[in-house]
């Protein structure tokens with residue numbers, strides 16, 4: 258029994274450390290997942306459109322991008338998975354979660370992330 262407790266403790270510490278490495282509240286996980294499915298698909302390493310991860314830009318640059326550039330840069334972009342227009346496939350709420358994720362993990366955030 259003592260031994261089992263020891264393993265359980267070790268396991269829970271390991272889990273905590275893993276979560277710490279890539280922080281994920283429900284909301285962040287959502288945004289991260291959506292970033293991966295809707296953004297990274299076209300902005301992965303070596304992509305013709307350029308690689309973009311949350312830490313490619315600063316928080317201000319991301320805010321500007323979502324406010325001013327997203328629509329114009331992606332107006333006629335077709336979603337590689339969904340088939341339709343990218344901007345018609347993502348609801349405003351989903352876009353907010355993506356924006357949250359990008360800003361929370363931007364270059365000058367407390368937790369810069371290349372996970373996407």
Ligand code: HEC
Pocket residue numbers: 292295296297298299300306309322326329330331334335336337343355
């Ligand atoms: C189907 C492919 C595709 C998807 C999906 C896509 N993009 Fe893009 N993205 C592009 C292309 C193409 C450009 C270049 C547009 C241009 O040169 O004007 C671009 C440009 C950008 C830029 C640079 C804009 C600038 O002018 O500085 C950023 C940042 C960006 N995308 C982020 C995102 C984010 C965030 C998402 C997810 C919500 C996303 N992209 C989804 C194709 C895609």
